[in-house]
Amino acid sequence: MSAAAVVKGPKLALVIPSTNTSVEREYHHIRPRDLSWHTGRIMIKAPALDSADAFGKFRECLNEALPDALEIVMTAQPDYIVMGMSAETFWGGVAGNAAFEQNVRDLTGLEVSTGATAAGEALKAFGARRIGVVTPYQPVGDEQVVAYFTELGFEVAAITGLCSASATSIADETPETIREAFLAVDGPDVDALIQCGTNLEAVAVAAELEKELGKPVIAINVATIWHALRANGIDDKVVGHGSLLELH
Template identity: 50%
Template sequence: MTDSLGWRRKYAVLIPSTNTSVQPEFDSMRPAGVTNHVSRIKIPNIPLNNNDDFNRLISLIAAAQDDAVDSVMSCEPDHLVLGISAETFWDGLAASRKLKAYLEEKTGLPVAMGSDACSLALDSYGARTIGVVTPYQPVGDENVVRFFEECGYRVKRIKGLRCDSPVSIAHVSEARLEEALLGVNSDGVDALVQVGTNLAMAALAGRVEKKLDKPVLAINTAIYWQALRSAGIQDKISGFGSLLERF
């Protein structure tokens, strides 16, 4: 029997327990017949004051991830969607592919995730030189640059906002986010990319894209776009930029 509300797709969505942006942003992009079923990766709201703190955060997410996967699998979802960013970029392209393959084997489901989604989205635009905004400490930025460069992109500029806790990432204002986007933009940049799924950026990215007349990719939009398109759902969704409207 087909799920009465999720008759097109039931998404199992993994989100860190500190994250308050992914769930509302994904729900705002959800077309009819698609349902999102959130499982929280239990982590504490630790201080993020330096690279050691950020490395600890990545370890905490990795350690709690499987329990969250096991919990949500009992609703018999069709697809696994990672509402996580840093872990998917960590240690470069090979590690990202290994994480995806592990989750696909564990669940038997297709997997949509941030690093992969950003690369697919950039390729849709033919973008090769990018500016990047993150909420991370320097070690997080280094891993993001490593991933993109191993994929063949040039990161011309990157701005890490160095948010001081996982929860505080969601407190960054639209004004500060827009300032950061403008700061990594230049004539030689093909597209702007925002990573860090707890930055509330989906709607703002669409507005800044119109102002700059170049692609501005919010990671939550890219992840949900990948999840929809890889499931054969081609609905064009307005309000979040050209990725969901054109591709």
């Protein structure tokens, strides 16, 4: 086949906080049909997350820097926007996530997948109702996550927030810690487990634990990739990263 005959897949802009070191590794492991990820980094000048006030400053910084990150990544002429960050998308419930998505559309003219939307749709795909949640957040962040899922109609049986000290140090949480957190929110009456916080590297842990528990264990990065692929008409069943991409 000549070079001129090569058909490239869609270009997806992957927008992440500058502090994030997990998203790109996990996303590049999952790249069907010559799809390409093109990273835009949101400058985070206030990475601390060790208190409610610090969390607030992080959010302010992220929202202030988001337009510049989008402007830069749009020079790659992507076909779609994928938000490789999730805390802000859970903030303010369903309406808050919808407003966040609309802001991205207004700034780029493109459709977008967010962690909050993807998480909800992934849980619906499995018919889950009662869920256990794992995050790297402080209680102020966990409250927003619980409120969001509750508003969607899910019952949050338990949530474990790891209280990571900064946006960067989230990536330092070990697989053993993540596994223990999942097990802590599981129970015989829990339909599915889900993890939020894109810098918490949980894809491999979730896929392995899912086999042990016999129920969906969903990593936020897998959920968002799945949502973006399906939104772009890519229905490949990708194996090795959990049942969401294999079955739905």
